[in-house]
Amino acid sequence: MAKCISILSILFLSILCHFTPNIAANNVVHFGARGDGRTDSTLPFLRAWMSACSSARPATVYVPRRTFLMKTVTFSGPCRSRIRFQIDGTLVAPNNHRALGNSGFWILFHKVSRLTIYGGTVDARGAGFWACRKNGRNCPAGARSISLIWCNNVLVSGLKSVNSQTMHMAIGHCSNVKIQNVKIIAPSGSPNTDGIHVESSIGVSILDSMIRTGDDCISIGPGSMNLWISRIGCGPGHGISIGSLGNSYNEAGVQNVTVTNSIFTKTQNGVRVKSWARPSGGYARNLHFRNLIMRNVAYPIIIDQKYCPDNVCPRQGSGVKISQVTYRNIKGTSATQAAVKFECSSSNPCRGITLHDIKLTYSNRLFDRPTVAYCSNAMGTHRGSVFPKSCF
Numbered sequence: 001m002a003k004c005i006s007i008l009s010i011l012f013l014s015i016l017c018h019f020t021p022n023i024a025a026n027n028v029v030h031f032g033a034r035g036d037g038r039t040d041s042t043l044p045f046l047r048a049w050m051s052a053c054s055s056a057r058p059a060t061v062y063v064p065r066r067t068f069l070m071k072t073v074t075f076s077g078p079c080r081s082r083i084r085f086q087i088d089g090t091l092v093a094p095n096n097h098r099a100l101g102n103s104g105f106w107i108l109f110h111k112v113s114r115l116t117i118y119g120g121t122v123d124a125r126g127a128g129f130w131a132c133r134k135n136g137r138n139c140p141a142g143a144r145s146i147s148l149i150w151c152n153n154v155l156v157s158g159l160k161s162v163n164s165q166t167m168h169m170a171i172g173h174c175s176n177v178k179i180q181n182v183k184i185i186a187p188s189g190s191p192n193t194d195g196i197h198v199e200s201s202i203g204v205s206i207l208d209s210m211i212r213t214g215d216d217c218i219s220i221g222p223g224s225m226n227l228w229i230s231r232i233g234c235g236p237g238h239g240i241s242i243g244s245l246g247n248s249y250n251e252a253g254v255q256n257v258t259v260t261n262s263i264f265t266k267t268q269n270g271v272r273v274k275s276w277a278r279p280s281g282g283y284a285r286n287l288h289f290r291n292l293i294m295r296n297v298a299y300p301i302i303i304d305q306k307y308c309p310d311n312v313c314p315r316q317g318s319g320v321k322i323s324q325v326t327y328r329n330i331k332g333t334s335a336t337q338a339a340v341k342f343e344c345s346s347s348n349p350c351r352g353i354t355l356h357d358i359k360l361t362y363s364n365r366l367f368d369r370p371t372v373a374y375c376s377n378a379m380g381t382h383r384g385s386v387f388p389k390s391c392f
Contacts (some may be wrong), residue, residue, distance in 0.1 A: 026052045027062045035066020037092060042071045053079035063087040063120060070107070072100050072143070077112035077151075087120020087159070093143075097128035097165065100143040106165070108147045115151060119158040122146060126163040130190050142166040142192070148174050157181050167194040168213070171201050180207040188236035190214035195237065198224050200252065206232065213237040217267070221245075222282060223252035230258075235265035239297070243274035244307050245282050246320045253283035263293045270300035270330075273322060274307040277345070280319035287325045294332030296363045301327055303353075303378070305345040317347030325380075328356040333363035339371035339388055342378035353380030359387050 026048040029035065033044035045061075045068070052059035058081050067090045075085075093099070093106055100106055106124055109115060124145045132139040145164040148154055150173045160183040161168040168184045171177055179196065186193040195211035198204050199221030210233040211217040217234035220227060220242045234240060240259055245251065264270045271289040275282070294300040303325070305318040322344065339360035344350035362371050375391035382390035 025060045025062055027064065028068065029064060033068055035064065035068050035089060037067035037069055039069060040071060041068045042073050045070060045073060046075075049075045052083050053077060056080050058082040058084070060084045060086055063089050063091070065089045067092055069094065072103055072106055074105070074108045074110055075112065076110045079112060079114075082114040082116075083112070084116045084118060086118050090121040090123060093124045095125060095128070097126070097132065098140055100140070100165065102141040104141050104143060104166075105147050106143040106145050108149065109151055109154075111150045112154070113152040115153070116155045116157070117146075117159060118155075121160040121162065123162045124164045126165040126186065126190065126193070129165040133191055144168070144170045146170070148172070148177065150174065152176055154178070155180075159183075160185075162186065163190075164193055166192045167197045169196045171196070171198045171204060174201040175203050177201065177204045178207070179205065180209065182209045184209070184211045184213060186213045188212075188214050194219045197221065198227060200224065202226055205229075209233070211237065216241045219243075220254060220257060222247075222254060224254050225256055227257045230260050230262065232259075232262040233265070234262060235267045235295070237267050239264060239267045239269035239272055241269065241272040241274055242284055242287065243272070245275040245284060246278055246280035246318055247276060249280050249319070251280055251282040253285070255284070256286045258288040258290075259292070260288070261291045263295065264297050264300070264332075265295040266335075267297050268299070269302055270294050270297045271302075271327075272299070273303045273325070275305045275318045275320040275322075275345075276314055277306045277308070277318050278314035278316045282319070283321040283323070285321070285323045288328075289326065289330065290328040292330045294330065294334065294360060296333050296335045298335045299338060299341055300332065300334050300360050301330065301340045301358075303342045303344055303350055305350075306343055318345035319348060320345070321348050322350045324352040325350070326354045326356065327358060328354075331359045334360050334371050335363050337362055337369055337372050338374055340373035340391070342375045342391070344377040346377050349377040349379060351379050353378060353392070355380065355382040355386050355390055355392075357384040357386070359385065361387070
């Protein structure tokens, strides 16, 4: 009997070794980090990162179930092998919002490939910074909580970001990035707290996530291509926006963007394309918005080529060329009568817009009024049942 148990034990260990990946673990606590939420652990985190980055085999930076204070930090590559940044605990910024400085970043991953960021919470404690902005004092630039710059083959899964000073997550000059099962939370009145911003990147997917912010749930900037956004719960916030575009003349375009199977709740906009009214060589084309539910959204479908949030407006014709935009199976309620609004450029009219199976009704029951569609310098077609009635 004992011999049988011994043989079974050997077999079990053999199977365990076969299926357990050969990964070098780097616990930040072993490098001097203190999980008391008060002691600066920036340097221990950097030491753990450098150990993982220099490993010839896949490595993990492990953050246990404690609270760790971190100042501005850059995790740089390239690294020798694949890295998993496993966060079981919470990362917090200093209480003094000025401690993050003027770099614009809090936690930055730079030139890293084959990276997985999994789990955990990051809390930037942004309230002090928002109050400074509101009171018009001499404020720092504000920091983005998580940034990926010049990174490739990245997975971010299970992360929770709360109270970022500015954008919660920024992706720039990256390729093949997948973000899934994330939660992003900030008060509806917090300024410029975009959930996820993508710019100058190719092949980004954002899936199965809940985003509540004071600005765009997802914003898509110039140079973005081949984006897939699906199963997003957005609201409060400003919706999902392409733009603002036309900030400069020599600006890269946006193309091949799909937003599908998502719900917008009490947002300022639903799906929006926005550009400044000034000359530009930019464009936005092959945009697909489909299978969306709007719940009391102020402007469910909107193209705004006279974007001007602060009343300091260029007042020219937008040079951004918007074309091949499809809206299909979009239903729900609008908080204004203008459920569909295409305010396009007189010098570069919107072309190739398709409305297909749209049903957006007015959510204000005190007024028995129908929703309306508004078109200015917009050309397109409609198919199926479209309500409000198409303005093409």
